[in-house]
Amino acid sequence: MKNPLDTMPDAVRQALVTIQEGFESTGYLCSDAIATSVFLATRLDKPVLIEGPPGVGKTELARATATWLGKPLIRLQCYEGLDESKALYEWKYGKQLLYTQVLKDKLGDLMVGAQGLRESIARLHEFDDTFFNPEFLEPRPLLKALWEPGGAVLLIDEIDKADQEFEAFLLEMLQDYQISIPEIGTVKAHVPPICFLTSNNTRELGDALKRRCLHLHIPYPDTALECRIIERRVPELNASLRRQLVAFVQSLRGLDLKKSPAISETIDWARTLVLMHAEMLDHELVRATLNVLLKFQDDIALVDTELFTLIHAAEKSA
Template sequence: MDLEKITLGLKQEGYIADDNTAMVLQYSLLLNKPLLIEGPAGAGKTELAKAWSQFLGRELIRLQCYEGIDESKALYEWDYQKQLLFIQTKEPGTKEWSDTSETIYTDEFLLRRPLLKAITNEKPAVLLIDEIDKSDEEFESFLLEILSDWQISIPEIGTIPAVSIPSVLLTSNSTRNISQALRRRCLYLHLDYPNEQRELEILKINFPQLQEKLGKQAVTLVRKLRLEKLKKHPSISEVIDWVNILEQLGVEELLQETVASTITVLFKYQDDCKLVLEKVNQKDWFNGILHS
């Protein structure tokens, strides 16, 4: 699968990928290696995984990480209620625990969480391990066997090898360092906010009738504001929402009043809104942005 096919395929799914992104995705597929994607929140990491699964025609299996996540939520869990019901209804003549354990620790009682489901799918899937940096290092150790040997060890029944090998994408907002052991098992991609040309292309895909002037002004303003010291910079999805509002309001050109009245679509903290409004209300600063 060549780079041009990947780039065009992702574009058809609504994702504008640069050459480096397409190249690393190609390598990940060729080597059957996981891809660790780092970058700021809202840069399009999760959207890339969604577009990648659509382009490949594969099921997307998503594991959302959080503080305290463990193997029961990520790998597998036994259906204890079903096991208990089975024990209560079995024939009273069977009293040996060995007889019971051989019966209740079977596939029938195994709840497959995202990681186990991904490697036991009959057809290869795309496995998204989202925001891995929100988990702890102990959780990362659960991933090592699966990402290097494509198998999972379950004490009660043994090792379950992969039926198919998924395309694995791990995302991180870099809120903590990812362990070296996990990094060694992955290819690497840093995904930043897009440049002006690429962000304008993203807007045009979502809004085919977008006025060229409005699109350029919106992208220029957003990119300038991302350089400010804010609690949260506007994500690509928030920029899309903002431009959607501007289009529905019939805006053809950005004015100070328009930006001021719609700023909460882009920024979600009061301090950020105040700082941005101060900038926007400076006529020289605002005009300098629009005519840069």
């Protein structure tokens, strides 16, 4: 008896490989977990909440998805005090004022022959209420994402920076892909956008928000993946130095640092080494360029004391 479920994972695996290859063509290399989350997000129409240390490619994932699917990327950067007039929509007040002016001028023509106030008002009611009309709406990122005819990739960046109220305000959007504009009614997306939310974990997000999202944690990449990323991003670097460099960075992450170097820093460092025409990791060179990798003086001091053993270990493991 052949079980239909048996063949399903193969199809899923196939889809994952497609995603990974698609991302690779845009220059973004990803792990299985990341591909799975993109797969699930498209299948279940659910937003993905991405957490992880800074610089591991959270924002980049959204960009890669947009490029790969050929959809526009709409980005909403969150900050404290962000409110719906900046995130969702605003009325074009100027145009609305002009409209009332025009209306005032035309009012005389409209009211010709009307007897008394009651009849005038009845006349007025016969006209559509164009004052609150989608034409006077200035769409902000969220509304733009809903209005996009072919669907969009919506990136809500650093949601943890926004206030708790804003988080609550997002719930309707994330669950049903619709938003309520009091004067008009609800606006619903024809094609639900693919939503990514990123968080650096500066504060604990609400349960309600988490419940509505898939949760993806992107850790620092393992050695193999990081090697491939560097190979892709900095192809000028020779292979043995690349392995040494990645091993060195990986060992740094094991130390108790204030801020561990992320992928973006590894890439910067690799570029630096290329510029310096380095052939291998040597002591002086590393010491001179350590500030590319580490951003705190305390960290640099700490690593400096153990530099010799670290470099040695990196050479050995490479």
